[in-house]
């Protein structure tokens with residue numbers, strides 16, 4: 464029998480559960496004069512209860528990893544346990560050869576000030592054969608430098624190809640664009656990932672801020688004394704096997720997004736039907752949305 468995850472968590476193939484809400488960091492770390500303020504914002508996130516963080520070597524050329532690393536180091540010094548936090552980072556496709564994956568991960572670990580990354584993803588498909596990238600991930604696991612590995616921006620044919628290479632079935636997650644405004648993955652990718660008990664990590668869950676100002680969400684938001692962004696997140700947080708990764712750069716947005724977890728259970732069948740009418744699920748296969 465497949466076990467069900469606790470409310471508000473997603474279940475990974477290893478049996479590990481993680482919260483369905485984690486913080487995106489794309490946009491952090493770009494401006495050195497803003498680093499101190501960004502570290503302070505990330506410390507506020509940790510104080511509010513955010514425990515999952517999504518970053519990448521690509522974001523601000525390592526700048527996002529660096530500010531996240533500083534914030535985490537401060538929080539650990541203040542008594543937060545390393546095991547309480549879950550950090551995802553990503554390797555660029557141009558580094559996806561075996562030695563390149565290992566070198567890129569070492570650089571990310573240095574910037575993050577960590578000994579180990581919890582989940583390390585291939586950022587998008589690479590011309591390097593998948594079997595070679597998997598060998599790099601396996602080496603990193605053996606060295607204790609990553610706990611789990613996965614992929615990002617893989618549609619179903621690419622995922623099937625990965626699952627067929629030696630070691631490929633150990634893939635722990637696929638991170639793709641999924642939101643009320645981009646529901647294409649519901650046609651086949653999300654159901655297939657559910658069969659494999661492989662969480663779908665939903666990036667750009669607010670369509671990069673567009674849903675926060677979407678006219679169709681304003682009325683429902685007013686009825687729930689919420690914001691459009693909270694409705695969009697609350698809807699996503701109801702989807703089994705999905706983790707949402709909204710980026711927020713202010714304490715206000717962090718608080719609002721955190722509170723969307725409480726709103727998720729308050730959405731009624733008529734709310735969901737109304738959302739389906741305004742943001743219809745896919746009736747056929749659509750190209751994978753990429754932001």
Ligand SMILES: NC(=O)c1ccc[n+]([C@@H]2O[C@H](COP(=O)([O-])OP(=O)(O)OC[C@H]3O[C@@H](n4cnc5c(N)ncnc54)[C@H](OP(=O)(O)O)[C@@H]3O)[C@@H](O)[C@H]2O)c1
Pocket residue numbers: 486487488489490517518586615616638639665666667668669670671672673675690692693708709710711712713715716717719720754
């Ligand atoms: N794997 C990939 O290829 C890939 C691609 C894209 C993104 N990602 C990951 O997914 C994360 C999220 O995606 P994203 O950054 O593209 O877009 P997003 O999370 O959909 O939207 C972020 C935008 O929404 C605004 N926002 C956040 N909370 C809000 C709220 N409560 N009310 C109003 N506006 C709000 C943010 O403004 P403020 O910044 O002012 O708060 C920002 O402009 C990224 O940070 C990254 O970690 C991965």
